[in-house]
Amino acid sequence: MKLITSLTSPYGRKVSIVLAEKRIECQVMIASPWEEGTIVTEYNPLGKVPVLILDDGKPVYDSRVIVDYLDQVSPVGRLIPSDHRQGIRAKRWEALADGIIDAATVIVQERKRPPRQRSSEWIARQQDKIDRGLEQLSIDLADRKWCMGDSYCLADIAVGCLLGYLEFRFPEHAWADTYPNLAALYARLNERQAFVETRPVEPVPA
Numbered sequence: 001m002k003l004i005t006s007l008t009s010p011y012g013r014k015v016s017i018v019l020a021e022k023r024i025e026c027q028v029m030i031a032s033p034w035e036e037g038t039i040v041t042e043y044n045p046l047g048k049v050p051v052l053i054l055d056d057g058k059p060v061y062d063s064r065v066i067v068d069y070l071d072q073v074s075p076v077g078r079l080i081p082s083d084h085r086q087g088i089r090a091k092r093w094e095a096l097a098d099g100i101i102d103a104a105t106v107i108v109q110e111r112k113r114p115p116r117q118r119s120s121e122w123i124a125r126q127q128d129k130i131d132r133g134l135e136q137l138s139i140d141l142a143d144r145k146w147c148m149g150d151s152y153c154l155a156d157i158a159v160g161c162l163l164g165y166l167e168f169r170f171p172e173h174a175w176a177d178t179y180p181n182l183a184a185l186y187a188r189l190n191e192r193q194a195f196v197e198t199r200p201v202e203p204v205p206a
Contacts, residue, residue: 001054002027003027004029004052005030005051006030006032006203007200007202007203008200008203010161011063013200014157015067015070016028016198017160018071018154021192023076024076030203032203043061044061052066064091064094064095064098067154067157068080071154089155090153090155093158093159094154096136100137100162104126104162104166104170107170111123130173137159137182141159141182143181146188147185156189160189160190163182
């Protein structure tokens with residue numbers, strides 16, 4: 001298998017962490033979906049990373065589909081609970097975390113536009129999504145060690161990738177002060193080798 005991803009994608013990081021936690025061998029191909037002539041569009045018509053290319057050449061996307069596939073293809077360290085109701089709970093955590101990332105990436109792209117073309121109203125709308133989402137994550141986590149209770153799972157990976165992206169792209173955001181339980185979860189996650197090895201970094205210009 002091959003994984004097409006970027007060094008800054010929180011969705012790609014989620015897949016990379018799942019691969020590492022489940023000890024699945026996979027060749028990693030770094031590609032930016034924003035570069036002209038990128039290989040990303042050859043495998044995903046939406047031009048988004050990550051894309052998992054199976055051994056038969058078939059592409060799998062997006063990240064939620066990929067991690068579901070990976071969790072089923074290897075029995076090592078199941079990350080999505082086998083119980084249907086619990087599995088849905090884990091995927092709900094993932095959906096909320098990914099949705100917050102969606103809003104954050106919209107802001108990142110909007111900030112790249114010339115100042116006169118930026119929409120402060122649009123940015124504020126996305127920021128509201130981030131703030132409401134973080135509040136809900138904190139409420140749902142409460143005083144538990146992990147998102148789903150005592151067991152580390154996909155929910156924790158998804159939330160950790162979100163918090164890592166906010167730390168990377170929005171260092172001014174005081175989420176850790178506002179939600180100390182999320183900060184404590186993030187600290188625990190950063191003790192795991194899979195998180196250490198996949199920290200987002202800006203690519204070095206060629």
